[in-house]
Amino acid sequence: MRCHGNPLSRRGFLAAGALGGLGLSLPELLMHRAMAEQKHYDFIKAKAKSVIHVFLPGGIAQQETFDPKPYSPLEYRGEFRTIKTNTGEQFCETIPELAKRADKFSVIRSMTHGEAAHERGTHNMFTGYKPSPALSYPSFGAVVSHEYGPRNNLPPYVCIPNVPNEFAGTGYLPSSYGGFALGSDPANSNFKVRDLDLAGGVDEQRFLRRKAALDVVNRKFVEATPADNVAAMNTFYQRAYDLIDTPKAKLAFDIEKEDAKTRDRYGRNQAGQRLLMARRLVESGVRLVTLTYGSWDMHTGLTAAFKRSMPALDVGLSALLDDLSERGMLDETLVMVTSEFGRTPKINPDAGRDHWPKVFSVMLAGGGIKGGIIHGSSDSTAAEPEDNPVSHADLAATMYRLMGIVSDKELMAPGDRPIEIVDGGKLIEPLMV
Missing domain, CATH: 3.40.720.10 (Alkaline Phosphatase, subunit A)
Known part of the structure; x- marks a missing residue:
């Protein structure tokens, strides 16, 4: 499954079809459409x-x-x-x-x-x-x-x-x-956000070693299996690691700091x-x-x-x-x-x-x-x-x-x-x- 933006919408092609009656070629239509889209998005x-x-x-x-x-x-x-x-x-x-x-x-x-x-x-x-x-x-x-x-x-x-x-x-x-x-x-008096702290017994160095090893495995797996759900899970883990590894980001969840x-x-x-x-x-x-x-x-x-x-x-x-x-x-x-x-x-x-x-x-x-x-x-x-x-x-x-x-x-x-x-x-x- 591919998931990305498509700037050429169906409505746009209908409009392009109307312009085709004015004698514009397909490349010209696409160019005009691209310019219109860019102006639209810039606005x-x-x-x-x-x-x-x-x-x-x-x-x-x-x-x-x-x-x-x-x-x-x-x-x-x-x-x-x-x-x-x-x-x-x-x-x-x-x-x-x-x-x-x-x-x-x-x-x-x-x-x-x-x-x-x-x-x-x-x-x-x-x-x-x-x-x-x-x-x-x-x-x-x-x-x-x-x-x-x-x-x-x-x-x-x-x-x-x-x-x-x-x-x-x-x-x-x-x-x-x-x-x-x-x-x-x-x-809750005992409020704590799950999954933000390292597991018991895992210090920072061990965490970094695990992260590096997983990066290697994931890279090979994604290369061998170019499926969107695999890439999605890889992205999910990467974002989780980024959050755990960023003290300032974790601090946002600490309501006791208020x-x-x-x-x-x-x-x-x-x-x-x-x-x-x-x-x-x-x-x-x-x-x-x-x-x-x-x-x-x-x-x-x-x-x-x-x-x-x-x-x-x-x-x-x-x-x-x-x-x-x-x-x-x-x-x-x-x-x-x-x-x-x-x-x-x-x-x-x-x-x-x-x-x-x-x-x-x-x-x-x-x-x-x-x-x-x-x-x-x-x-x-x-x-x-x-x-x-x-x-x-x-x-x-x-x-x-x-x-x-x-x-x-x-x-x-x-x-x-x-x-x-x-x-x-x-x-x-x-x-x-």
């Missing part, structure tokens, strides 16, 4: 050096977060009241700290897709594609890893605390582009410490961090569940925005808070809300995103998009553009099939700086 300048993708599994309710409906009947609006933001908008009272910082981020209130099953909705929000029985698509992190590779000997794609689901993987790309999982929660006040500021809990770890990693050079927090599949007892889960996330996200801003990192770090779908407009008989992919909310901050914008809207009961619907492909295309990646660039899938990174997504231009 894409990255606004974001890194992405922190905060995924809230289960499907968080839009009504109890960024899109309250205070004038709807009680059975639609729920038990919570609203709170005014520092930009004059209304959020749910569950996120008072974020409401004070609404000028630092934007909200899409018109996200929409048609997948009401957890697995299928999650696939959409991690790949930008609808699920297909014919092909496994790569996640955002895998694509970013493929396009850019490591920086400062750190993995380009890291998952906190673990790879969250099967759709956060490499899809049709080689396994070497997969996410590096911490394997432990940064909130001062106590900073850790307290984020919150000594799962949400806070995972978000703090994400900041440490992007500051050190990781290109895309995916982290999860909570379980938002609240079919029953939604009010009590929000009171348990949301305060830590509200404080942690607010601390992240402040911290990135104070360090001069917010403009070059895209923070993206998503979930697989939203919740039903009406409270069910069990005092919860059920799956609802027709409309939900996403939060975006930094990395080329304007602050203080509400993009799109839902109708009076948060049942349908009222205007400016945004698809998962639109969100993916926008994220890639901010990272400096051409979203309609083609990668090679099994069978030498050219597959666009995103198929047809439109940029959410009103949100982009």
Whole structure:
């Protein structure tokens, strides 16, 4: 399986065919196409050096977060009241700290897709594609890893605390582009990242001898077996060795190096410490961090569940925005808070809300995103998009553009099939700086 960019897309050849009617030869067509492609790629300048993708599994309710409906009947609006933001908008009272910082981020209130099953909705929000029985698509992190590779000997794609689901993987790309999982929660008192330290009894000299011997064996093996999966594994081991052999890179994972006040500021809990770890990693050079927090599949007892889960996330996200801003990192770090779908407009008989992919909310901050914008809207009961619907492909295309990646660039899938990174997504231009 070959996996590389294909600058001559199918769309490009269709355009070239039209030019052929003007009497241009094939070499001239290719030259014109190459020049156009070069201009296209030169134009894409990255606004974001890194992405922190905060995924809230289960499907968080839009009504109890960024899109309250205070004038709807009680059975639609729920038990919570609203709170005014520092930009004059209304959020749910569950996120008072974020409401004070609404000028630092934007909200899409018109996200929409048609997948009401957890697995299928999650696939959409991690790949930008609808699920297909014919092909496994790569996640955002895998694509970013493929396009850019490591920086400062750190993995380009890291998952906190673990790879969250099967759709956060490499899809049709080689396994070497997969996410590096911490394997432990940064909130744990005994937190330690697996696989970063040498095995017991192995000192630095012994490690270097083993590495040199493995390099010789791998070189011979790769030369004799030119298969992509062999090369991918070789790349995987090389990156692992680079990480273990680079003290500064390893230091990025040591959350104990943060001062106590900073850790307290984020919150000594799962949400806070995972978000703090994400900041440490992007500051050190990781290109895309995916982290999860909570379980938002609240079919029953939604009010009590929000009171348990949301305060830590509200404080942690607010601390992240402040911290990135104070360090001069917010403009070059895209923070993206998503979930697989939203919740039903009406409270069910069990005092919860059920799956609802027709409309939900996403939060975006930094990395080329304007602050203080509400993009799109839902109708009076948060049942349908009222205007400016945004698809998962639109969100993916926008994220890639901010990272400096051409979203309609083609990668090679099994069978030498050219597959666009995103198929047809439109940029959410009103949100982009």
